[in-house]
Amino acid sequence: MKLLSIAIPCYNSAAYMENCIRSLLPGGDEVEILIVDDGSQKDNTGEIADRYEREYPGICRAIHQENGGHGAAVNAGLREATGIFFKVVDSDDWVNKQAYVQVLNTLRRFVYGKDTLDMLITNFVYEKQGAKHKKVMNYNTALPKNEVFTWDDVKVFIAGQYILMHSVIYRTELLRDCGLELPMHTFYVDNIFVYEPLPHVRKMYYLDVNFYRYFIGRSDQSVNEQVMIGRIDQQIRVTKLMMGYYDVTKLQNKKLRRYMTRYLEIMMVVSSILAIRSGTDENMAKKKELWEYVKKTNPRLYIRLRFGFLGQGMNLPGKGGRQISIAGYKIAQKFFGFN
Structure with a gap:
């Protein structure tokens, strides 16, 4: 059994996936790197995955499947994982070596100590193309x-x-026990990955290191604003799915309830902002339908989202409404890193 399984969803990722894989190799035999080739056809992603499996047997494993999207690739990694803990690293991202050592030391301590751990939290850095100052979350x-x-x-x-x-980084069995299964052929499912398991998380640990390097700046990236506007239906679908997992207004723990409600609020803000930024009647109608959907399915949640500070700004006319919309946009920018 491995200490940590790391899934790398790859789709036509040949241009950058090796940088990601190489950053994970210093984990050595305690780590398994699951390189998931999600039906790549435009380049040699699959061949690169196979080569790393040959060169690093017992550490790298190549998984090939028909194209199912990011969620399907994460699902495949979770199915195949043998590690006690599980992490996803996207193929255009990478990790910091020094922080990686600290992460593994921390995880190891929990495996051999008396405390169990459900979720390890670390910082991440926005590696925005062309930016001199790297923003740290x-x-x-x-x-x-x-x-x-x-x-x-x-x-x-x-x-x-x-x-x-x-x-x-989650405990692998926790993800399996909570039934995590990300939808196929859907963008923005990483939000589900960090939302659905939360009520099952009991013990957490925050390690204040800048571990994950999150690359943003490619024009075809899913977090590019124009790309997101073109995929507003996907954003709305994920938001509705998240609302369906739990009635967050009935969660017993007050702080968990507040956090998950705020997460839904930012999802509503992102969908609304994208509709507003698009400037089309069609997308504004989708925005209206989304808010009506919440009102119909969960009136109590609707009140919390609609009359929160950001929710008001998504639906108010005039200068005041626009100012709150702009504030919401800036928060959404920080949340997604889109530009």
Whole structure:
């Protein structure tokens, strides 16, 4: 059994996937790197995956499947994982070597110690193409550092500060026990990955290191604003799916309830902002339908989302409404890193 399984979803990723894989190799025999070739046809992604399996037997494994999208690739990695812990690293991203050592040391301590751990949280860095200053997402204001804690111990998340896929390493069995199965052929499912398991998470640990390097700047990336506008239907679909997993208004733990409600709020804001930025009547109608959907399916949640600070700005006319919309847009930018 491995200490950590790392899934790398790859789709026509030949131009950059080796940088990702090489950054993970220093984990050595304690780590398995699951290179998931998700039906790539335009380049030699599959051949690169096979080569690393040959060159690093017992560490790298190539998994080939028909194209099913990012979610299907994560699902495949989770199915095949033998590690006690599980992480996803996208093929155009990478990790910091020094922080990687600290992460593995921390995970190892829990495997051989008395405490169990459900989720390890680290910082990530926005590696924005062309940017001189690299923005770091850390959780110093929100989470206790270097100790095991529960939801009761969580402090204050500031606007735009959320635990994203880049931040988390889960206990593998927790993901399996909660039935995590990401939808196929759907973008933005990383939000489901960091949302659906949360009520099952009991013990957490925040390691204040800049581990994950999140690359943004390619014009074809899913977080490019124009790409996101073109995929607004996908964003809305994921938002509705997330609302269907739990009635968050009935969660017993107050801090967990608040955090998950705020996560849904930012999902509603992103969908609304994309509709507003598109400037089309068609997308504005989709925005209206989404808010009506929430109102119909969960009136209590609707009130919390609609009359929160950001929710008001997505639906108010005039200068005041636009100012709140702009504030929401800036928070959405920070959340997704889109430009």
